[in-house]
Amino acid sequence: EPVQGEGGVHPATMEFMQGLRTFCDENDMLLLIDEVQTGWCRTGAVMSYMNYGIKPDIVSMAKALGGGMPIGAICATAEVAKAFTTGSHGTTFGGHPVSCAAALAEVNELLDRDLAGNAKKVGDYFTAKLEKLPHVKEVRHQGLLVGVEFDDTIGGVDVKHGCLDRHLLITAIGAHIIRMIPPLIVTEEECDKVVAIIEDTIKSLEK
Numbered sequence: 001e002p003v004q005g006e007g008g009v010h011p012a013t014m015e016f017m018q019g020l021r022t023f024c025d026e027n028d029m030l031l032l033i034d035e036v037q038t039g040w041c042r043t044g045a046v047m048s049y050m051n052y053g054i055k056p057d058i059v060s061m062a063k064a065l066g067g068g069m070p071i072g073a074i075c076a077t078a079e080v081a082k083a084f085t086t087g088s089h090g091t092t093f094g095g096h097p098v099s100c101a102a103a104l105a106e107v108n109e110l111l112d113r114d115l116a117g118n119a120k121k122v123g124d125y126f127t128a129k130l131e132k133l134p135h136v137k138e139v140r141h142q143g144l145l146v147g148v149e150f151d152d153t154i155g156g157v158d159v160k161h162g163c164l165d166r167h168l169l170i171t172a173i174g175a176h177i178i179r180m181i182p183p184l185i186v187t188e189e190e191c192d193k194v195v196a197i198i199e200d201t202i203k204s205l206e207k
Protein backbone atom coordinates (compact mmCIF):
# COMPACT_ATOMS: atom_id res chain seq x y z
CA GLU A 1 0.00 0.00 0.00
CA PRO A 2 1.73 3.23 -1.03
CA VAL A 3 -0.47 5.05 1.47
CA GLN A 4 -1.52 3.08 4.52
CA GLY A 5 -5.21 3.88 4.64
CA GLU A 6 -6.61 1.91 7.56
CA GLY A 7 -3.30 2.43 9.38
CA GLY A 8 -3.90 6.17 9.75
CA VAL A 9 -3.17 7.67 6.32
CA HIS A 10 0.60 7.37 6.17
CA PRO A 11 2.03 7.99 2.69
CA ALA A 12 5.20 5.98 2.06
CA THR A 13 8.30 8.06 1.44
CA MET A 14 9.97 8.25 -1.95
CA GLU A 15 13.05 6.57 -0.46
CA PHE A 16 10.97 3.64 0.85
CA MET A 17 9.08 2.98 -2.40
CA GLN A 18 12.13 3.33 -4.63
CA GLY A 19 14.11 1.24 -2.14
CA LEU A 20 11.49 -1.53 -2.34
CA ARG A 21 11.76 -1.61 -6.13
CA THR A 22 15.56 -1.76 -5.98
CA PHE A 23 15.46 -4.44 -3.26
CA CYS A 24 13.08 -6.60 -5.32
CA ASP A 25 15.18 -6.18 -8.46
CA GLU A 26 18.40 -7.06 -6.66
CA ASN A 27 16.86 -10.15 -5.03
CA ASP A 28 14.84 -11.43 -7.97
CA MET A 29 11.55 -10.77 -6.18
CA LEU A 30 8.23 -9.49 -7.49
CA LEU A 31 6.86 -6.19 -6.22
CA LEU A 32 3.09 -6.28 -5.66
CA ILE A 33 1.35 -3.00 -4.96
CA ASP A 34 -2.11 -2.78 -3.44
CA GLU A 35 -3.96 0.13 -5.05
CA VAL A 36 -7.42 -0.92 -3.84
CA GLN A 37 -7.79 2.28 -1.86
CA THR A 38 -5.24 4.49 -3.60
CA GLY A 39 -5.83 3.56 -7.24
CA TRP A 40 -7.73 5.27 -10.02
CA CYS A 41 -6.93 8.93 -9.40
CA ARG A 42 -7.46 9.11 -5.63
CA THR A 43 -3.88 10.23 -4.87
CA GLY A 44 -3.38 12.80 -7.61
CA ALA A 45 -1.99 10.26 -10.08
CA VAL A 46 -3.85 7.50 -11.89
CA MET A 47 -2.10 5.02 -9.59
CA SER A 48 -0.28 6.03 -6.43
CA TYR A 49 2.90 4.20 -7.49
CA MET A 50 3.16 6.73 -10.34
CA ASN A 51 3.85 9.40 -7.70
CA TYR A 52 7.08 7.52 -6.93
CA GLY A 53 8.42 6.95 -10.45
CA ILE A 54 8.43 3.16 -10.06
CA LYS A 55 6.58 0.26 -11.67
CA PRO A 56 5.27 -2.77 -9.80
CA ASP A 57 5.09 -6.28 -11.26
CA ILE A 58 1.49 -6.74 -10.13
CA VAL A 59 -1.06 -4.17 -9.02
CA SER A 60 -4.46 -4.79 -7.41
CA MET A 61 -7.33 -2.35 -7.74
CA ALA A 62 -11.02 -2.07 -6.83
CA LYS A 63 -13.13 0.72 -5.21
CA ALA A 64 -12.90 3.66 -7.68
CA LEU A 65 -12.54 1.25 -10.59
CA GLY A 66 -16.27 0.55 -10.40
CA GLY A 67 -17.47 3.96 -9.25
CA GLY A 68 -19.78 2.22 -6.77
CA MET A 69 -20.34 -1.00 -8.73
CA PRO A 70 -18.64 -4.13 -7.32
CA ILE A 71 -15.51 -4.95 -9.28
CA GLY A 72 -11.86 -5.62 -8.58
CA ALA A 73 -8.97 -6.35 -10.89
CA ILE A 74 -5.30 -7.12 -11.00
CA CYS A 75 -2.85 -6.10 -13.69
CA ALA A 76 0.57 -7.61 -14.24
CA THR A 77 3.54 -7.03 -16.48
CA ALA A 78 3.53 -9.08 -19.68
CA GLU A 79 6.22 -11.33 -18.22
CA VAL A 80 4.31 -12.08 -14.99
CA ALA A 81 0.97 -12.35 -16.82
CA LYS A 82 2.29 -15.43 -18.64
CA ALA A 83 1.62 -17.32 -15.40
CA PHE A 84 -2.10 -16.53 -15.55
CA THR A 85 -3.89 -18.96 -17.80
CA THR A 86 -7.55 -18.78 -18.77
CA GLY A 87 -9.74 -19.81 -15.84
CA SER A 88 -6.89 -20.06 -13.33
CA HIS A 89 -8.04 -16.99 -11.41
CA GLY A 90 -11.82 -17.21 -11.61
CA THR A 91 -14.17 -15.84 -8.94
CA THR A 92 -17.91 -16.25 -8.45
CA PHE A 93 -18.85 -12.89 -9.93
CA GLY A 94 -15.61 -12.26 -11.82
CA GLY A 95 -16.06 -10.59 -15.19
CA HIS A 96 -19.70 -9.65 -14.53
CA PRO A 97 -20.82 -7.81 -17.69
CA VAL A 98 -22.74 -5.04 -15.88
CA SER A 99 -19.85 -4.30 -13.51
CA CYS A 100 -17.38 -4.40 -16.39
CA ALA A 101 -19.49 -1.96 -18.44
CA ALA A 102 -19.73 0.36 -15.41
CA ALA A 103 -15.97 0.15 -14.83
CA LEU A 104 -15.24 0.97 -18.46
CA ALA A 105 -17.50 4.03 -18.29
CA GLU A 106 -15.96 5.03 -14.95
CA VAL A 107 -12.37 4.73 -16.14
CA ASN A 108 -13.11 6.83 -19.25
CA GLU A 109 -14.76 9.46 -17.06
CA LEU A 110 -11.85 9.54 -14.60
CA LEU A 111 -9.28 9.96 -17.37
CA ASP A 112 -11.23 12.27 -19.69
CA ARG A 113 -12.05 14.66 -16.86
CA ASP A 114 -8.53 14.47 -15.40
CA LEU A 115 -9.86 13.66 -11.96
CA ALA A 116 -6.34 12.77 -10.84
CA GLY A 117 -5.48 16.41 -11.52
CA ASN A 118 -8.54 17.51 -9.55
CA ALA A 119 -7.55 15.24 -6.65
CA LYS A 120 -4.10 16.81 -6.55
CA LYS A 121 -5.30 20.41 -6.79
CA VAL A 122 -8.26 20.15 -4.42
CA GLY A 123 -6.37 17.79 -2.06
CA ASP A 124 -3.62 20.41 -1.59
CA TYR A 125 -6.21 23.16 -1.07
CA PHE A 126 -8.25 21.10 1.41
CA THR A 127 -5.29 20.02 3.53
CA ALA A 128 -3.85 23.54 3.71
CA LYS A 129 -7.17 24.66 5.25
CA LEU A 130 -7.39 21.67 7.60
CA GLU A 131 -3.88 22.39 8.94
CA LYS A 132 -5.09 25.73 10.29
CA LEU A 133 -7.87 24.23 12.43
CA PRO A 134 -7.50 24.24 16.22
CA HIS A 135 -6.18 21.06 17.94
CA VAL A 136 -4.78 19.68 14.68
CA LYS A 137 -1.43 18.00 15.26
CA GLU A 138 -0.79 16.83 11.71
CA VAL A 139 -2.58 16.54 8.37
CA ARG A 140 -1.34 13.72 6.13
CA HIS A 141 -2.53 13.21 2.59
CA GLN A 142 -1.82 12.16 -0.93
CA GLY A 143 -4.32 13.81 -3.26
CA LEU A 144 -7.81 13.31 -1.86
CA LEU A 145 -6.91 10.59 0.64
CA VAL A 146 -6.76 12.72 3.73
CA GLY A 147 -6.04 12.01 7.41
CA VAL A 148 -6.22 14.56 10.21
CA GLU A 149 -4.55 13.78 13.52
CA PHE A 150 -5.75 15.78 16.54
CA ASP A 151 -4.05 16.35 19.87
CA ASP A 152 -4.95 14.14 22.85
CA THR A 153 -7.94 16.30 23.86
CA ILE A 154 -9.96 15.55 20.72
CA GLY A 155 -11.28 12.03 19.99
CA GLY A 156 -11.59 10.90 16.37
CA VAL A 157 -14.88 9.07 16.99
CA ASP A 158 -16.30 12.19 18.71
CA VAL A 159 -15.43 14.28 15.65
CA LYS A 160 -16.99 11.64 13.40
CA HIS A 161 -20.26 11.68 15.36
CA GLY A 162 -20.28 15.48 15.61
CA CYS A 163 -19.83 15.72 11.85
CA LEU A 164 -22.59 13.17 11.25
CA ASP A 165 -24.93 15.30 13.39
CA ARG A 166 -24.01 18.19 11.05
CA HIS A 167 -24.69 16.03 7.96
CA LEU A 168 -21.08 15.32 7.00
CA LEU A 169 -19.96 11.71 6.62
CA ILE A 170 -16.34 11.02 7.58
CA THR A 171 -14.60 8.14 9.33
CA ALA A 172 -12.38 7.81 12.40
CA ILE A 173 -9.28 5.63 12.65
CA GLY A 174 -7.22 5.24 15.80
CA ALA A 175 -7.97 7.31 18.88
CA HIS A 176 -7.38 10.79 17.49
CA ILE A 177 -7.45 10.52 13.69
CA ILE A 178 -10.17 11.14 11.12
CA ARG A 179 -9.93 9.99 7.51
CA MET A 180 -11.71 11.52 4.55
CA ILE A 181 -12.04 10.13 1.04
CA PRO A 182 -14.25 12.69 -0.72
CA PRO A 183 -15.66 12.16 -4.21
CA LEU A 184 -13.02 12.81 -6.88
CA ILE A 185 -15.23 15.57 -8.36
CA VAL A 186 -15.27 17.53 -5.10
CA THR A 187 -14.72 21.30 -5.45
CA GLU A 188 -12.78 23.80 -3.33
CA GLU A 189 -16.08 25.43 -2.30
CA GLU A 190 -17.36 22.09 -1.01
CA CYS A 191 -14.11 21.60 0.92
CA ASP A 192 -14.66 25.01 2.55
CA LYS A 193 -18.03 23.75 3.82
CA VAL A 194 -16.41 20.58 5.18
CA VAL A 195 -13.71 22.58 6.96
CA ALA A 196 -16.37 24.82 8.54
CA ILE A 197 -18.33 21.79 9.81
CA ILE A 198 -15.20 20.18 11.27
CA GLU A 199 -14.22 23.47 12.92
CA ASP A 200 -17.67 23.82 14.45
CA THR A 201 -17.49 20.22 15.69
CA ILE A 202 -14.03 20.70 17.24
CA LYS A 203 -15.21 23.83 19.07
CA SER A 204 -18.20 21.94 20.46
CA LEU A 205 -15.80 19.29 21.83
CA GLU A 206 -13.39 21.71 23.54
CA LYS A 207 -13.42 21.21 27.27
Ligand SMILES: Cc1ncc(COP(=O)(O)O)c(C=O)c1O
Pocket (backbone or CB within 6 Å): 001, 005, 034, 035, 036, 037, 038, 062, 063, 072
Ligand atom coordinates in the same frame (compact mmCIF):
# COMPACT_ATOMS: atom_id res chain seq x y z
C1 LIG B 1 -5.80 -1.14 0.74
C2 LIG B 1 -6.86 -2.18 0.67
N1 LIG B 1 -6.56 -3.38 0.16
C3 LIG B 1 -7.49 -4.35 0.07
C4 LIG B 1 -8.76 -4.15 0.52
C5 LIG B 1 -9.75 -5.25 0.39
O1 LIG B 1 -10.38 -5.10 -0.82
P1 LIG B 1 -11.67 -5.99 -1.17
O2 LIG B 1 -12.69 -5.66 -0.13
O3 LIG B 1 -12.05 -5.52 -2.53
O4 LIG B 1 -11.24 -7.41 -1.13
C6 LIG B 1 -9.13 -2.93 1.08
C7 LIG B 1 -10.50 -2.70 1.55
O5 LIG B 1 -10.85 -1.72 2.11
C8 LIG B 1 -8.15 -1.91 1.14
O6 LIG B 1 -8.44 -0.70 1.65
